[in-house]
Amino acid sequence: xxxxxxxxxxxxxxxxxxxxxxxxxxxxxxxxxxxxxxxxxxxxxxxxxxxxxxxxxxxxxxxxxxx
Amino acid sequence: xxxxxxxxxxxxxxxxxxxxxxxxxxxxxxxxxxxxxxxxxxxxxxxxxxxxxxxxxxxxxxxxxxxxxxxxxxxxxxxxxxxxxxxxxxxxxxxxxxxxxxxxxxxxxxxxxxxxxxxxxxxxxxxxxxxxxxxxxxxxxxxxxxxxxxxxxxxxxxxxxxxxxxxxxxxxxxxxxxxxxxxxxxxxxxxxxxxxxxxxxxxxxxxxxxxxxxxxxxxxxxxxxxxxxxxxxxxxxxxxxxxxxxxxxxxxxxxxxxxxxxxxxxxxxxxxxxxxxxxxxxxxxxxxxxxxxxxxxxxxxxxxxxxxxxxxxxxxxxxxxxxxxxxxxxxxxxxxxxxxxxxxxxxxxxxxxxxxxxxxxxxxxxxxxxxxxxxxxxxxxxxxxxxxxxxxxxxxxxxxxxxxxxxxxxxxxxxxxxxxxxxxxxxxxxxxxxxxxxxxxxxxxxxxxxxxxxxxxxxxxxxxxxxxxxxxxxxxxxxxxxxxxxxxxxxxxxxxxxxxxxxxxxxxxxxxxxxxxxxxxxxxxxxxxxxxxxxxxxxxxxxxxxxxxxxxxxxxxxxxxxxxxxxxxxxxxxxxxxxxxxxxxxxxxxxxxxxxxxxxxxxxxxxxxxxxxxxxxxxxxxxxxxxxxxxxxxxxxxxxxxxxxxxxxxxxxxxxxxxxxxxxxxxxxxxxxxxxxxxxxxxxxxxxxxxxxxxxxxxxxxxxxxxxxxxxxxxxxxxxxxxxxxxxxxxxxxxxxxxxxxxxxxxxxxxxxxxxxxxxxxxxxxxxxxxxxxxxxxxxxxxxxxxxxxxxxxxxxxxxxxxxx
Numbered sequence: 001x002x003x004x005x006x007x008x009x010x011x012x013x014x015x016x017x018x019x020x021x022x023x024x025x026x027x028x029x030x031x032x033x034x035x036x037x038x039x040x041x042x043x044x045x046x047x048x049x050x051x052x053x054x055x056x057x058x059x060x061x062x063x064x065x066x067x
Numbered sequence: 068x069x070x071x072x073x074x075x076x077x078x079x080x081x082x083x084x085x086x087x088x089x090x091x092x093x094x095x096x097x098x099x100x101x102x103x104x105x106x107x108x109x110x111x112x113x114x115x116x117x118x119x120x121x122x123x124x125x126x127x128x129x130x131x132x133x134x135x136x137x138x139x140x141x142x143x144x145x146x147x148x149x150x151x152x153x154x155x156x157x158x159x160x161x162x163x164x165x166x167x168x169x170x171x172x173x174x175x176x177x178x179x180x181x182x183x184x185x186x187x188x189x190x191x192x193x194x195x196x197x198x199x200x201x202x203x204x205x206x207x208x209x210x211x212x213x214x215x216x217x218x219x220x221x222x223x224x225x226x227x228x229x230x231x232x233x234x235x236x237x238x239x240x241x242x243x244x245x246x247x248x249x250x251x252x253x254x255x256x257x258x259x260x261x262x263x264x265x266x267x268x269x270x271x272x273x274x275x276x277x278x279x280x281x282x283x284x285x286x287x288x289x290x291x292x293x294x295x296x297x298x299x300x301x302x303x304x305x306x307x308x309x310x311x312x313x314x315x316x317x318x319x320x321x322x323x324x325x326x327x328x329x330x331x332x333x334x335x336x337x338x339x340x341x342x343x344x345x346x347x348x349x350x351x352x353x354x355x356x357x358x359x360x361x362x363x364x365x366x367x368x369x370x371x372x373x374x375x376x377x378x379x380x381x382x383x384x385x386x387x388x389x390x391x392x393x394x395x396x397x398x399x400x401x402x403x404x405x406x407x408x409x410x411x412x413x414x415x416x417x418x419x420x421x422x423x424x425x426x427x428x429x430x431x432x433x434x435x436x437x438x439x440x441x442x443x444x445x446x447x448x449x450x451x452x453x454x455x456x457x458x459x460x461x462x463x464x465x466x467x468x469x470x471x472x473x474x475x476x477x478x479x480x481x482x483x484x485x486x487x488x489x490x491x492x493x494x495x496x497x498x499x500x501x502x503x504x505x506x507x508x509x510x511x512x513x514x515x516x517x518x519x520x521x522x523x524x525x526x527x528x529x530x531x532x533x534x535x536x537x538x539x540x541x542x543x544x545x546x547x548x549x550x551x552x553x554x555x556x557x558x559x560x561x562x563x564x565x566x567x568x569x570x571x572x573x574x575x576x577x578x579x580x581x582x583x584x585x586x587x588x589x590x591x592x593x594x595x596x597x598x599x600x601x602x603x604x605x606x607x608x609x610x611x612x613x614x615x616x617x618x619x620x621x622x623x624x625x626x627x628x629x630x631x632x633x634x635x636x637x638x639x640x641x642x643x644x645x646x647x648x649x650x651x652x653x654x655x656x657x658x659x660x661x662x663x664x665x666x667x668x669x670x671x672x673x674x675x676x677x678x679x680x681x682x683x684x685x686x687x688x689x690x691x692x693x694x695x696x697x698x699x700x701x702x703x704x705x706x707x708x709x710x711x712x713x714x715x716x717x718x719x720x721x722x723x724x725x726x727x728x729x730x731x732x733x734x735x736x737x738x739x740x741x742x743x744x745x746x747x748x749x750x751x752x753x754x755x756x757x758x759x760x761x762x763x764x765x766x767x768x769x770x771x772x773x774x775x776x777x778x779x780x781x782x783x784x785x786x787x788x789x790x791x792x793x794x795x796x797x798x799x800x801x802x803x804x805x806x807x808x809x810x811x812x813x814x815x816x817x818x819x820x821x822x823x824x825x826x827x828x829x830x831x832x833x834x835x836x837x838x839x840x841x842x843x844x845x846x847x848x849x850x851x852x853x854x855x856x857x858x859x860x861x862x863x864x865x866x867x868x869x870x871x872x
Contacts, residue, residue, distance in 0.1 A: 005560075006560040009222070024548050042229065048233070051233070054542075
């Protein structure tokens with residue numbers, strides 16, 4: 001019976017390896033998530049910081065250009 | 068996969084002197100009275116693999132993970148205590164030692180060994196009686212946690228929670244920012260200054276060019292740089308104070324408009340929060356019970372940790388069945404958990420609303436810091452800003468209160484902010500800004516500069532808001548999509564696991580309980596109203612009707628069978644490094660039929676595993692020793708003495724081996740008795756296989772049938788086969804002197820010579836060989852009746868006799 005059963009790690013690894021197949025996702029966000037996971041830093045706090053960082057990156061350069 | 072070749076234990080728990088066993092990868096059945104040191108061997112294994120001894124941790128020295136209690140009390144300071152294991156893979160052999168200072172060392176420090184131990188720690192190598200029912204009586208959430216733990220799904224749960232949390236957090240962030248309101252405020256400034264709304268840069272440049280047309284400048288606005296150039300060209304330093312005032316009135320108008328746009332939401336959400344909080348506050352009894360939750364959880368932990376060994380309530384010290392108490396606690400905790408969820412929902416409402424209020428407060432606080440506000444021109448506005456800040460701060464202060472405490476939270480009608488007060492300020496500030504611009508009719512440059520500057524600022528803000536909202540929505544959709552995908556994967560994996568795991572459990576359970584109406588045992592996932600997986604329950608069909616939970620319907624023995632089935636299924640599913648497992652005294656509450664079937668289950672379905680089976684029950688040991696020995700198991704007796712602690716005793720082998728040993732040593736002492744016992748045991752099997760009838764007796768008494776009765780019954784049944792009747796020659800056996808007694812005369816007085824006993828033994832063996840086939844190891848049985856040939860036979864057909872039905 002053990003052939004078909006996936007361990008938790010297998011489920012997670014498969015999820016991250018096929019993550020780009022998920023529709024309607026922001027690639028930059030996903031890239032950051034993959035990088036945090038591979039560095040063993042996939043925590044709520046780290047993700048929140050990374051998302052804030054991405055938002056600032058998105059707004060700041062364009063804002064300069066606009067002005 | 069690894070099996071054990073040899074075990075050496077010195078100075079651990081009850082074992083003082085060297086306890087050395089050569090298993091050569093064979094299974095072994097240990098027999099020993101309580102206190103003989105069976106569990107010392109299990110403890111040593113647990114420490115070798117998991118670096119802890121679970122049942123010692125809470126009971127004794129928590130900080131040392133039970134290591135303080137590991138060393139035998141009578142060891143000299145200079146003596147090391149150790150367990151040495153050798154496996155079929157020689158490179159994994161290691162000795163783990165603990166010295167008097169509790170310093171631990173391993174002789175094998177290879178990476179391969181470290182990896183082996185690390186992987187082994189996720190396996191289920193040991194089952195003790197105390198943990199047999201753990202899974203069955205656990206709450207639905209604990210069942211889910213336990214299963215997730217053994218399939219390594221804890222991390223899956225963590226990642227799922229992180230994805231969900233972030234999707235929720237971003238959604239709340241979007242909600243609290245009320246971007247639609249913000250965009251509409253900026254568009255209104257654009258309409259004010261350009262006469263219409265603006266949705267693209269082209270529209271903006273066109274409107275800006277129209278605005279500056281009367282000035283007949285040489286610059287045409289084609290980009291933002293041009294706007295800055297125009298503003299610079301037409302700016303006048305003398306008008307700077309007026310411009311500041313216009314900007315501030317405009318800012319006040321914008322900020323108030325934004326806040327006004329959120330006031331209805333703040334008022335209504337506080338009202339909804341207040342109602343929900345009041346509902347909970349009304350249920351005083353419920354709330355008081357909620358305060359018990361932590362105590363109940365602690366009590367539950369305490370009972371499960373085995374600190375409380377007796378059937379006594381740890382709080383009131385009244386007699387109480389421990390298992391029933393745990394089940395009762397589970398039910399109460401599950402009910403209170405629902406209440407806790409209700410409380411958490413109200414707390415979440417409070418947090419969400421605080422976030423919305425805080426966003427508005429931040430913008431007003433920034434406005435309040437404008438220096439110009441302290442001037443007479445802005446007296447009214449300043450007052451209203453302060454008033455609005457105070458109102459919002461009051462909301463925050465009420466929302467931060469513990470709504471379940473004695474002090475009541477403020478009613479929503481008292482806190483409600485009157486929107487129209489601030490709409491007036493938003494409008495009047497806008498009008499004041501307009502009036503100031505209009506007053507500069509003679510100065511078209513200033514008018515146009517102000518309008519262009521305000522429009523530029525508003526459009527910049529509008530774009531920023533659109534980008535921020537767009538980006539956050541993109542992130543929200545990303546997390547929602549990832550969460551949905553992840554949940555799908557998790558559920559698929561869990562369902563495959565549950566389905567296959569259930570099949571195994573069902574198989575083992577029904578093997579131990581054949582011909583009972585309990586079928587289709589399965590583990591079923593439970594979801595809450597949000598479709599989130601919250602637990603696992605066990606269901607089964609009883610007379611085609613679904614029943615759950617097992618504890619409500621099954622007997623102690625059946626529940627133990629279920630617990631054992633669960634353990635064995637987990638061994639097959641998840642033990643990848645080790646091909647052995649330890650069953651420490653787990654059959655105590657099994658009744659006799661379950662014990663026999665349990666032994667057969669182990670020898671038939673787990674014959675590829677090495678099993679270390681411990682029992683303190685002599686009857687069980689005797690019952691199954693012949694069976695397991697025929698499958699190549701070793702048998703070992705343990706006992707304890709003051710001088711050496713646990714020691715191996717001369718093996719208490721099965722009757723046949725004992726008889727043969729006695730013949731070898733020409734020892735007639737008790738030999739006749741042993742032959743009689745052996746004969747009785749075999750006759751019981753023969754009577755069962757050929758369906759020889761004996762008179763009805765109750766369970767235990769039924770087992771104590773003696774040879775003469777069994778011989779009569781078998782002889783009676785052999786009327787069906789003249790051939791077998793002649794061959795077996797039962798009357799010859801019936802005439803043996805050792806059968807002329809009763810159950811209490813095991814030490815009867817007749818004193819045969821060794822030669823007499825040899826003859827008797829040969830006759831007994833001859834009788835048995837008429838019924839037992841050495842090739843297939845099976846008895847002749849009516850279940851193998853051949854309806855064509857009208858014969859009964861053994862499993863392989865080598866023994867075959869005519870049989871009249």
